[in-house]
Amino acid sequence: MKSIKKLLLLLILFGLIAATVFYFRDTASPLVTLTPGTGTISHKTPLFLELNDQGMGLKQVQVTILQEGNRLLLANQTFPAQTKNARLELNLSSLKLKQGGLQIEIIAGDQAVYHLGKGNLSQQLFPFTYDTRPPIISVLSKAHNLTKGGSGLVTYRLNEDVEKTGVQIGNLFFPGFQQESEIYACLFAYPFDMKDADFVPRVVAHDLAGNERQAGIYYHTNNKKFRQRKINLSNNFLQQKAPEFESLVPEAGEPLEIFLYVNGEMRRQNRAKMVELAKQTTSTPLWQGSFTRLPRSSELGLFADYRSYYYEGKKIDESVHFGFDLASVAQAEIPAGNDGEVLWADYLGIYGLCIVIDHGLGLQTLYAHMSQFDVQVGDMVVRGQTLGRTGATGLAGGDHLHFGVFVSGVAVQPLEWWDKSWLKNNIDSKLTVNH
Structure with missing residues (x-):
């Protein structure tokens, strides 16, 4: 009899232990991640x-919008058993929300028997600012005269912080940069190979909530024809x-096969490198006045x-020449075109040993085919400072x-940046007026 009671007690004890283990086997609440988790949204x-x-x-899971005492259900979903992970995209477009602050409440529960069968709950609040108003663009610069292949600058003001702003021309985007005066300045180009009808510059601004606005500018363009050149390749040059x-x-x-690869694929790679280096520009203009050129040089290209x-x-x-070829004496000293920071001082494909200087606002100068460097990456240089010497690399x-x-x-077009009068009328005067 005693053994039966002992067995029953053991069974009850084991049952209680098993029930306790089962009850407490999952006491952790679901993990909740919302991306973005705060900020301005639309x-x-x-x-x-x-x-x-x-x-x-x-x-x-239940998702609710809380705004000014109102609760708006955004999502309510149940999951099949054994669902360990879930990802939902939340869409606010169906809700009538007001401009200003709101909170997104997320309550997620699991299948656990903890809390007397109710399971574990995770309840979190995520604060946001709701904004569906696009930024206001006020263009300040009045005259924008551009020649095909040349440059221009527009200044403008925005009424709010933005994620992205600049000038859009077809598929090309030229970033704008906020100055100390809170005015934005954007250097942009009239690409030499763009059709006249395709050149329609627009100032664009995307705010932190993703709202976008575009603004036109008054501009005048001058067409320009470029030279056709025939170059005969000799076996001596190729070898x-x-x-x-x-x-x-x-x-x-x-x-000959090596030349064709270099002149084609490598040339494209080098152009892509210049686009990559452009992203390292500083947000303020570093140059002062017109740019200098190689002294006592003749123009070969x-x-x-x-x-x-x-x-x-x-x-x-065939190819297109992206600069000026200037010849002086052999291994002539090369002056920096203007003040700036050295971004590149290394070998770069068709350009050989070359230096790239950033002058701010996306403006950069390239010095190619060098034989010697006198500066290195990170150096701040001034107009006329010797960068190195010419060569044939x-x-x-x-x-x-x-x-x-x-x-x-x-x-x-480099000619514009060498021209003191052009630079004053089209670039520097706009930056001075708006500072």
Whole structure:
């Protein structure tokens, strides 16, 4: 009899232990993540809710908008058994919300028997500002005269903080930068290869909630035709340049094959590098006055020369020249075009040994085919300071300097930046007036 009672007691004890273990096996609430979790939003803002419960699994979730004492149900969903993870996209477009503050309340429960079968609950509040009003753009600069291949600058004011702003021209975007005066300044280009009808610059602004507005500007354009040049390639030139590029060309073959790869694919890679470097620009103008050029030099190549390459009487390739080729004496000292910061001082494909200087607002200058560097990345240089010496590295047929000017990675006409009068009337005067 005593043994039976003892057995019953043991069974009851084991049952209580098992029940206790089962009851307390999952006491953790579901993990709730909302992206974004705070900030300014609109009905266009994508909100992503992620739920995670590695215990008994998710049971349900309820999402409610709290604003000015009102509760608006946004989502209410139950989950199948053993659901460990869930991701929901929340859409505010169906709700009539007011401008201003609101909270998103998220209550998520799991399948646990804890809390007398009610399970574990996670309740969180996420604060936001609701804004569906696009930013107001007030264009301040009045005259915008651009020549094909040239540059321009627009200044404007915005009524709120923004995520992104600048000038949009087709698929090209030129970022604008807020100055100490709270005025925005944006350098932009009239690309030399853009059709006249496609050049329609618009100031754009995207606020923190994703609202967008565009504003037109008054502008006048001047057309310009660029030279057509025929370049005959000699075997001597091809054989001279092939060794420099062999290690950079996949499956390098004959000198002509190497040239075609360098002049095509490598040239495209180098252009992409200039676009990448443009993102490292500083937000304020560093230059002072007009840019200087290589002293006592003659012009071998002009900006936007359309070059056709011939070998043994047949046209084999073509390209466009993105700067000026300036020749002086061999290994001539190269002056910095203007004040700025050295962003690049290394080998770069067709440009050989080259230096890129950032002058702010997306404006950068390129000095190519060098033989020697006298500065390094991170150095702050001043107008006229010696950067190094000319050479024939890269895709150069002889000792000279290739000088290029870029606005947010787009090649522009250097002549304008050498012109004191043009710079004053089109760029510097706008920056001075609005400071």
